[in-house]
Amino acid sequence: MDIYLDHNATAPLDPRALAAMQPWLIGVHGNPTSVHRYGRAAHEALEAARAQVAALVHAQPAQLVFTGGGTEADNLALKGVCGGAPSGRVLVGAMEHSAVLGPAAALAKRGWEVEYLPADAAGCYDAATLGRQLAGGGVRLVSLMLANNETGAIQDVKALAALAHGAGALVHCDAVQAVGKLPVDFGALGVDLMTLSAHKLGGPRGVGALVMDRRVSLTPLVDGGGQEQGLRGGTENLAGIVGFGKAAELAQAELEDRMAHTRRLRDQLEAGLADVPGLKIFAAESERLSNTSQFALPGMDGEWLVMEMDKRGIAVSSGSACHSGSGEPSHVLLAMGQPPEIAKGALRVSFGAGNTESDARAAAQALKEIVATLGKRVAAVGW
Amino acid sequence: MAIYLDYAATTPMDPKVAERMATCLTLDGLFANPASAHAPGRQARAAVEQARSQVAALVNAKPQEIVFTSGATEADNLAIKGVAHFERARGKHIVTSRIEHKAVLDACKQLEREGFEVTWLKPDADGLIQPESVRAALRPDTVLVSIMQANNELGTVNDIAAIGRLLKGHGARFHVDAAQSAGKLPIDLARLDVGLMSFAAHKVYGPKGIGALYVRREPRVNLEPLIHGGGHEQGMRSGTLATHQIVGMGEAFRLALEHMPEEALRLTALRERLWQGLKRIEGVLLNGHPSQHLPGILNLSFPGVEGESLLYACDKLAVSSGSACNSASQEPSYVLRALGRDDQLAGASLRFSLGRYTTEAEVDEAVEIVTREYRRLAALAA
Numbered sequence: 001m002d003i004y005l006d007h008n009a010t011a012p013l014d015p016r017a018l019a020a021m022q023p024w025l026i027g028v029h030g031n032p033t034s035v036h037r038y039g040r041a042a043h044e045a046l047e048a049a050r051a052q053v054a055a056l057v058h059a060q061p062a063q064l065v066f067t068g069g070g071t072e073a074d075n076l077a078l079k080g081v082c083g084g085a086p087s088g089r090v091l092v093g094a095m096e097h098s099a100v101l102g103p104a105a106a107l108a109k110r111g112w113e114v115e116y117l118p119a120d121a122a123g124c125y126d127a128a129t130l131g132r133q134l135a136g137g138g139v140r141l142v143s144l145m146l147a148n149n150e151t152g153a154i155q156d157v158k159a160l161a162a163l164a165h166g167a168g169a170l171v172h173c174d175a176v177q178a179v180g181k182l183p184v185d186f187g188a189l190g191v192d193l194m195t196l197s198a199h200k201l202g203g204p205r206g207v208g209a210l211v212m213d214r215r216v217s218l219t220p221l222v223d224g225g226g227q228e229q230g231l232r233g234g235t236e237n238l239a240g241i242v243g244f245g246k247a248a249e250l251a252q253a254e255l256e257d258r259m260a261h262t263r264r265l266r267d268q269l270e271a272g273l274a275d276v277p278g279l280k281i282f283a284a285e286s287e288r289l290s291n292t293s294q295f296a297l298p299g300m301d302g303e304w305l306v307m308e309m310d311k312r313g314i315a316v317s318s319g320s321a322c323h324s325g326s327g328e329p330s331h332v333l334l335a336m337g338q339p340p341e342i343a344k345g346a347l348r349v350s351f352g353a354g355n356t357e358s359d360a361r362a363a364a365q366a367l368k369e370i371v372a373t374l375g376k377r378v379a380a381v382g383w
Numbered sequence: 384m385a386i387y388l389d390y391a392a393t394t395p396m397d398p399k400v401a402e403r404m405a406t407c408l409t410l411d412g413l414f415a416n417p418a419s420a421h422a423p424g425r426q427a428r429a430a431v432e433q434a435r436s437q438v439a440a441l442v443n444a445k446p447q448e449i450v451f452t453s454g455a456t457e458a459d460n461l462a463i464k465g466v467a468h469f470e471r472a473r474g475k476h477i478v479t480s481r482i483e484h485k486a487v488l489d490a491c492k493q494l495e496r497e498g499f500e501v502t503w504l505k506p507d508a509d510g511l512i513q514p515e516s517v518r519a520a521l522r523p524d525t526v527l528v529s530i531m532q533a534n535n536e537l538g539t540v541n542d543i544a545a546i547g548r549l550l551k552g553h554g555a556r557f558h559v560d561a562a563q564s565a566g567k568l569p570i571d572l573a574r575l576d577v578g579l580m581s582f583a584a585h586k587v588y589g590p591k592g593i594g595a596l597y598v599r600r601e602p603r604v605n606l607e608p609l610i611h612g613g614g615h616e617q618g619m620r621s622g623t624l625a626t627h628q629i630v631g632m633g634e635a636f637r638l639a640l641e642h643m644p645e646e647a648l649r650l651t652a653l654r655e656r657l658w659q660g661l662k663r664i665e666g667v668l669l670n671g672h673p674s675q676h677l678p679g680i681l682n683l684s685f686p687g688v689e690g691e692s693l694l695y696a697c698d699k700l701a702v703s704s705g706s707a708c709n710s711a712s713q714e715p716s717y718v719l720r721a722l723g724r725d726d727q728l729a730g731a732s733l734r735f736s737l738g739r740y741t742t743e744a745e746v747d748e749a750v751e752i753v754t755r756e757y758r759r760l761a762a763l764a765a
Binding site: 028 | 385387389392393395396398401404405408409410414415416418419420421422423424452453454455456457459460484485486487488489490492493583585590591592593608609610611612613614621622623624625626627628694698700701702703740
């Protein structure tokens, strides 16, 4: 593989995080719950990592529950809050990740009334619309993401959360794509629950966390053993958690540099494509994650473009990796009011700290070549 | 350096496992998202599928019957809550035992809170769940039976083949927690009447934070997922696949299959050596069955001393007084209580669990330390 431009799907593990994990992968290590010296050492490492991750989002270590990933944390938030009651109302954003839409649909099957907050054409949730939906009353939980994984559009969660709280609802925020890419302050955001994932910010896969206001009562998804203050049973993935901690520490220290670097590359790519006729950059008018660009090229199918780029050694995606291969148009773009034929043409490029200007240049060049030489052969799909 | 005799709590990773995992993490390796369509994504997917085959091979299952989870606790929860929620319309009765791992006990207790009825079977004096007691507990509305293959504290091995046979024809699904037994005993799922089986990687020299649930295809076992989302793992467990963890588990299970015959003999001999050494202590009691047990676990109760003092005095030994998952509670083992041991004997128990890196010299030193410290404490108490 030559050029990896799919960091929103997963980022390579930072070698420094791997170095921190290494001692916990090799040699004899205790179960963090064991009382003997091996267990105690493991427990200390666990708590040090908890403090590192908490610091990245300005939360208290005790507010963190480690999970097996972002999807589990989203499920724990939604089902955990709603698990105690047989029914009620839940509002979720229409552009949410499937890790939120999935549990929301499961709640709907259980008898909960689930409603979707639409997005505007710029890829943002609108406070006035949320206000109208909340006015119906009885909303137990509102779940809205901080930054969209496809377009990168950053939501005004602070204002939306204040509205929801005013209506007596709890607020969950999926911050998986945002944390490590922009400054996030759990307290200032004013949400009750927030999801994090290690592998989107240079940590390993298979680890995530739910940051939570301890006054919120949750029904656990995974019972047994009493780990994570009874909210998530199971022997802790210690090496993974240690890697998460180190990646979080690095993300905090390097955040500004990473944002500036990826913004430069992203802007360079978009400038390079500016003269492609009919280019449509999604959410361009909104504040976006500095590393993300999602766009459609006229008459092209997104998944076909992914494969064409792949042949040229450039890894990009048409949207969420969790939907790749489905052939379905992006639900995010549909929620923004894009017609299906344009939504199906979307390509997402997401940069990381390791990318260079030549990567951005090569991507723009390759896309223009595809448009020029192969575009004619593809049936126009709408415009 | 302490002597690690707590392999039932967790095992050190086999260096070969760590080596394979390291190839799936950084930019120069298989780091991509296995759900991505591009070439790096497809390569990661291939590594995941190879690991799935390796896990399946250890227990003679089909690769598509293996669902990766974040560990055995999640697998137990997925099996128990998943079947109960899916079958809820058919019945609300569950049969399990009092000496299951907390992952099973707590999942069943949660279902009780949701309105399910649970029959908690008592083990016999040797710690075995008799198939007859399962039969006696069955009701027409029983939807699930969950019995562990090997007990994590005692090492006793239940006759899951017999329990599976007697469930044939009854609609109840049979779940077996095999977190302790996989890789230690031969398991042939093609021949067992088992619908669901849980596995952990870290009990078999693999990484922590990864496990799997076997879900039988024929006859098909249906589940309500615990974690919804992108539809990974055939919709039964959503979430980005942790390639390195899965590859590590695959390699660990491959090594287990390779080493099992030789390792079982070696551990059986070491355990016997430990038992022969410690049974000279007056009044010491073996907890569990004298012959129907895992090769590497020995659980003993020591009369007339306090459990905590004994554990503290033997600080050079990393052993446990029960399951690691209960060790924070400082309560006498519920498993030993279920066997009818009194508070003193249940409290003053040590579980020795031996593994791949245990040596004869370590066993001999453990015998010496325990004998010396026990006699010292017993003299003080007298």
